Every structure is written in C-alpha cells, then in structure tokens.
Amino acid sequence: AQTVTQSQPEMSVQEAETVTLSCTYDTSENNYYLFWYKQPPSRQMILVIRQEAYKQQNATENRFSVNFQKAAKSFSLKISDSQLGDTAMYFCAFQSGYALNFGKGTSLLVTP
Amino acid sequence: NAGVTQTPKFQVLKTGQSMTLQCAQDMNHEYMSWYRQDPGMGLRLIHYSVGAGITDQGEVPNGYNVSRSTTEDFPLRLLSAAPSQTSVYFCASRPTWGPPHGYTFGSGTRLTVV
Numbered sequence: 001a002q003t004v005t006q007s008q009p010e011m012s013v014q015e016a017e018t019v020t021l022s023c024t025y026d027t028s029e030n031n032y033y034l035f036w037y038k039q040p041p042s043r044q045m046i047l048v049i050r051q052e053a054y055k056q057q058n059a060t061e062n063r064f065s066v067n068f069q070k071a072a073k074s075f076s077l078k079i080s081d082s083q084l085g086d087t088a089m090y091f092c093a094f095q096s097g098y099a100l101n102f103g104k105g106t107s108l109l110v111t112p
Numbered sequence: 113n114a115g116v117t118q119t120p121k122f123q124v125l126k127t128g129q130s131m132t133l134q135c136a137q138d139m140n141h142e143y144m145s146w147y148r149q150d151p152g153m154g155l156r157l158i159h160y161s162v163g164a165g166i167t168d169q170g171e172v173p174n175g176y177n178v179s180r181s182t183t184e185d186f187p188l189r190l191l192s193a194a195p196s197q198t199s200v201y202f203c204a205s206r207p208t209w210g211p212p213h214g215y216t217f218g219s220g221t222r223l224t225v226v
Contacts, residue, residue, distance in 0.1 A: 009152075035214055045202065045217035091154060098143065098162060099170065100204070100215060102154040 002027045004094050006103035013082045014111055020067075021077045021106045023092030029053075032096040034068070034075045039105075040088040048090070051075065082110045114139050118203050118218035125193040125225045133188040133221050135203030141216070142208035144186040148172065148199040149220075155202065161186055162208055193225045 003026045013019035025034070036048040051059045051068050058066050063083075067076045079086055087110045092103040119134045137144065145160035157170030161180040175197055177189040186205075190197060200222050204215040 004154075043200065043220045043222075045204075045215075047214040050214055098145075098160055098168075099157055100145070102147075102156070104152055104154040 002029070002032075002094050002096060002099075002101050004092050004101050004103035006090075006092055006106050008106045009104070010107045010109070012109045012111060013079075015082055015084060017082050018078060018080045019082055019108065021079075021090050021092075021108065023075045023077070023103055025073050025075065025092075025094045027073070027094065027096065029096045032094060034066075035093040035095065035100075036064070036066070036075075036077045037091045037093060037102075038086075038088045039091065040085075045091075049077065079108075084110050084112065086110050116203055116205055116216050116218035118201075118221050120221060121219065122222050123224070125190075125223065127193060127195060127225060129193050130189070130191050131193065132190075133201055133203075133223070135186045135188065135218060136184050137186075137203075137205045137216070138184065139205065139207075139216065140183060141205035142183065144180070144203065144205045145170070145215075146176070146178065146186070146188045147202045147204065148197075149202060150199050158188065158201075190223075193223075195225045197223065198225045199223060 005024045032053045034051045038046045049061045063080045089105045094101045116137045142163045146158040147155040159178040161167045203218040206215045
C-alpha cells in the first residue's frame with residue numbers, strides 16, 4: 001500500500017510571507033497523481049492543486065505551487081503571499097488506481 | 113447545484129444502534145467512496161464503488177456495509193454502532209475515466225457514538 005507522510009503537524013506563517021509544506025510518499029508505481037487539499041474550519045475539502053507524475057513541469061495555481069521531485073518521491077506545496085484565509089488543515093494525497101491515500105495533515109496558521 | 117450531498121450533517125447514536133449515512137451525487141460519476149477522518153489520522157478509506165453493483169473494501173472496512181444500486185447513491189450502513197466509530201465521515205466521487213480532475217467531496221457527517 002502507498003503511504004503518504006507529512007512531517008509537519010503544525011506550521012505558522014505571517015501574512016504576506018511564503019511557507020512550504022512538505023510531503024513525501026512511498027510507491028512502486030510509475031503512473032500516479034498527487035494532490036493537495038485544503039480543509040478550513042468549515043470542514044469542506046477543497047482541491048488546491050494537482051500534479052500528474054508523468055509531467056516534469058511543476059503545477060501552479062495562482063499563489064500555490066508545488067515542487068515535485070519524482071525520484072525523491074517528494075511533493076511539497078509552496079504558498080506565496082500568505083493570506084488569513086489560508087488558515088486551514090492541508091492534506092497531501094496520492095492516487096494510483098481507485099484509492100486516494102491521504103497524509104495525516106499539516107495545520108497551517110496565518111497570523112497578521 | 114451539482115455536487116455531492118451528504119445527510120445528515122450531525123448524528124448522535126447510542127452504542128448498538130444502527131443507521132445509514134446517505135450520499136448522493138448528480139454528476140454521473142462512476143466512482144464513489146467513503147472516508148472517515150479522525151484527529152491526527154488524516155482521511156482513511158472505508159469502502160468504494162466503481163459503478164452500480166460493484167463495491168470493494170478500503171483500508172478500514174470493519175463495522176461498515178455499503179451497496180450501490182444506482183449511479184447516484186452510495187449509502188454507508190453502520191449495523192451496530194460502537195464508540196470507535198465516532199468520527200467525521202466524508203463521501204467523495206469522481207469520474208472513472210479521463211484525466212483526474214480531483215475528487216468532489218461532500219460536506220461531511222459528524223457522528224458521535226455514546
């Protein structure tokens with residue numbers, strides 16, 4: 001089974017600063033997909049960004065970007081110009097086949 | 113509005129009681145799944161379905177039953193609730209074929225078993 005590890009249970013960043021959330025995964029698959037989900041206090045799961053393993057180019061969505069290192073099995077999320085609304089739990093997830101496997105999450109607090 | 117609808121949003125059960133968590137989607141997604149979320153554990157897959165009449169177990173299936181009689185609905189049944197099943201439950205769906213656009217999640221059901 002694939003495992004997803006988020007080594008930072010909690011992080012804090014000041015508004016307008018940049019923060020990077022770490023994620024590593026373990027798999028023997030070659031074709032797979034990686035996601036970052038945001039879960040604000042409302043509990044809703046919101047897709048932030050996704051990456052196809054066969055694409056070498058790192059995905060970018062506005063202030064959110066990833067650093068995908070396939071050989072190292074690393075998939076970090078960078079949030080630029082942090083905003084108070086970015087305060088949430090962030091989950092890294094791995095998909096190969098039917099199952100979506102989640103890490104345990106990183107709680108991000110953005111302070112004024 | 114298109115999406116995944118879960119009911120109820122909150123539920124309190126007594127140990128030994130049974131109940132069904134409802135999940136419905138109107139996006140014609142073949143794949144549907146149930147997750148439970150516990151503090152410090154992330155989301156763990158309970159059961160999933162790749163189409164009507166087809167279900168399979170995930171990581172933590174014990175104590176839960178599912179069936180899929182239609183494309184739209186994927187209910188999760190707790191036959192005899194236990195305190196260990198206190199959790200937040202999410203239903204999620206996606207198309208089986210084509211690029212992975214990510215899963216669409218319901219808003220969750222907070223279940224407390226006393």
